[in-house]
Amino acid sequence: MTKELEHDDLSETAETGKMHNITSKAGRLAMELSAEKKRLAQELEELQGEYDDIKPLTPTGTRDWYVKWGSMILGVLGVFLISAEIYLFGQIAYLISAIGWIYVGMQWGDRAIMIGSAISGTAVAMFLIENPMLFSQFFN
Secondary structure, eight states, rough: OHHHHHHHHHHHHHHHHHHHHHHHHHHHHHHHHHHHHHHHHHHHHHHHHHHHHHSSSSSSHHHHHHHHHHHHHHHHHHHHHOOOOOOOOOOHHHHHHHHOOOOOOOOTOOOHHHHHHHHHHHHHHHHHHOTTTHHHHHHH
């Protein structure tokens, strides 16, 4: 009977040792996983910062994006047409461009774009109003 008790005590001690060993391994693995998780989170944060540095600041594919690029093309076209002495179409293209940029400035909340475009658009509109002969030459 004493042998049986000793055998049971040894079995319990061996099982407790195994459990302690398993718990220790699990604890070490948990600590390693935690450290790796922190390292990966820091690396992800660094990569996100690099991406934010190089990504475009304005949204793409939205209505204001299309208006912005259409207005830019019309503005350049208007300048070239005016340089080629095709004043009526050049002024109209530039006026539409200025209106488009005012819209973009309103969408972005950028007063500088709105004011600059409003001033140049007003100047072009005043030129068209003061020179009605441009229209008469076109329609005759």
